[in-house]
Amino acid sequence: MTHDDILTGALLDDVCLTVDELAQACATEPRWIIERVEAGYLCGEPSQPPTQWRFASAELLRARRLVVTERDFDANPELAALVVDLIEEVHQLRHRLHAAGA
Amino acid sequence: MEFKDYYRTLGIDKTASADDIKKAYRKLARKYHPDVSKEPDAEARMQEVNEANAVLSDPEKRALYDQVGSGQQAGQPFRPPPDWDAGFEFPGGGADSGDFFENLFGRGRSGRAGQFRMRGEDRHARIRIDLRDAYDGASRTISLRRPQADGQGRVVLQEHTLNVRIPKGVKEGQQIRLGGQGDPGIGGGPAGDLYLEIRFTPDPRYRIDGRDVYETVPVTPWEAALGGPIDTPTPSGPVTLQVPAGSQAGRKLRLKGRGIPGDPPGDLYVVLEVVLPPADSDSARRLYETMAREMAFDPRRTTGA
Numbered sequence: 001m002t003h004d005d006i007l008t009g010a011l012l013d014d015v016c017l018t019v020d021e022l023a024q025a026c027a028t029e030p031r032w033i034i035e036r037v038e039a040g041y042l043c044g045e046p047s048q049p050p051t052q053w054r055f056a057s058a059e060l061l062r063a064r065r066l067v068v069t070e071r072d073f074d075a076n077p078e079l080a081a082l083v084v085d086l087i088e089e090v091h092q093l094r095h096r097l098h099a100a101g102a
Numbered sequence: 103m104e105f106k107d108y109y110r111t112l113g114i115d116k117t118a119s120a121d122d123i124k125k126a127y128r129k130l131a132r133k134y135h136p137d138v139s140k141e142p143d144a145e146a147r148m149q150e151v152n153e154a155n156a157v158l159s160d161p162e163k164r165a166l167y168d169q170v171g172s173g174q175q176a177g178q179p180f181r182p183p184p185d186w187d188a189g190f191e192f193p194g195g196g197a198d199s200g201d202f203f204e205n206l207f208g209r210g211r212s213g214r215a216g217q218f219r220m221r222g223e224d225r226h227a228r229i230r231i232d233l234r235d236a237y238d239g240a241s242r243t244i245s246l247r248r249p250q251a252d253g254q255g256r257v258v259l260q261e262h263t264l265n266v267r268i269p270k271g272v273k274e275g276q277q278i279r280l281g282g283q284g285d286p287g288i289g290g291g292p293a294g295d296l297y298l299e300i301r302f303t304p305d306p307r308y309r310i311d312g313r314d315v316y317e318t319v320p321v322t323p324w325e326a327a328l329g330g331p332i333d334t335p336t337p338s339g340p341v342t343l344q345v346p347a348g349s350q351a352g353r354k355l356r357l358k359g360r361g362i363p364g365d366p367p368g369d370l371y372v373v374l375e376v377v378l379p380p381a382d383s384d385s386a387r388r389l390y391e392t393m394a395r396e397m398a399f400d401p402r403r404t405t406g407a
Contacts, residue, residue, distance in 0.1 A: 012277040012279055027223060027224070061277075
């Protein structure tokens with residue numbers, strides 16, 4: 001590939017990640033992902049088996065935040081999920097504050 | 103290459119215990135947390151802190167760093183002493199020990215290459231685009247540093263420039279996955295992928311919610327009261343918009359389908375802001391006085407004042 005080629009990537013949400021791909025993207029193990037999903041830390045509880053699960057942009061970002069929080073602070077998964085919930089809420093509120101013209 | 107003082111980055115001394123390092127790292131990880139920190143350069147500082155921690159928290163890397171770094175000053179040009187790596191078996195695939203360390207020590211040795219195959223790690227980066235780029239699509243050039251094998255079989259970090267197409271209709275927070283553009287594999291394994299997270303460059307004219315876009319447009323009191331056409335810029339080009347008679351400040355006019363393109367496309371909301379002309383001349387003052395006299399209007403009538 002030359003540097004002048006323009007790369008066209010896949011837009012997540014059009015294409016979604018499997019458990020293995022999400023684990024790879026977060027430098028973690030598939031088992032880690034499955035445990036966080038089953039505990040409800042990563043997304044809503046799925047009705048299908050893990051091989052059918054698909055993840056989009058929002059879950060990728062959330063999973064990476066969970067990984068980093070658990071790793072950097074030796075946080076247990078419940079605490080990491082709580083921290084990430086708060087981070088997400090802060091982002092939403094900042095966004096609304098900006099939208100309100102503040 | 104400049105010498106980086108990892109101890110100084112973490113604010114600890116050279117005799118720090120593993121526990122001191124962990125404590126110092128956590129303190130800084132909190133201070134420069136990219137989602138929470140109010141420090142202006144939080145993201146860059148966090149990268150340096152991560153780099154220092156990745157080396158100092160690993161006893162083997164720390165020993166190597168200490169041996170090479172003795173007598174060096176931060177920021178000074180740095181030449182490794184001869185035989186600096188004698189006696190060390192350095193494991194490959196160190197997760198995120200940073201640029202300086204990896205430039206110096208590489209990421210594993212050629213001798214290991216035949217022993218196992220490993221897929222390269224996925225990489226992540228953020229990319230800022232203008233709202234306009236989400237309407238039209240665009241291409242962006244980004245520079246990343248990534249490890250590559252040099253002539254001696256050692257892996258060094260090299261600047262890697264990519265031209266990336268930003269698809270039309272992309273939303274804030276969406277990720278673009280570029281297959282095979284992450285770290286190269288080890289022992290002939292496939293390369294990892296590169297994920298780019300889309301962020302919009304802040305633009306004071308527009309506020310964005312998913313695919314909907316909000317824009318505040320100033321109007322005169324008579325345009326708001328009497329209605330009429332006004333010209334206004336929008337992300338997809340200027341439009342002429344009909345202001346309905348009797349509009350108040352804050353009224354939202356929806357321009358269907360003029361938000362970020364997609365299926366379905368977002369809408370553009372024009373929010374009217376009524377701006378009063380200043381009463382800074384005799385004639386302007388007289389006009390306000392005439393209104394005060396002739397219009398029976400008390401906006402506080404229903405507030406109980």
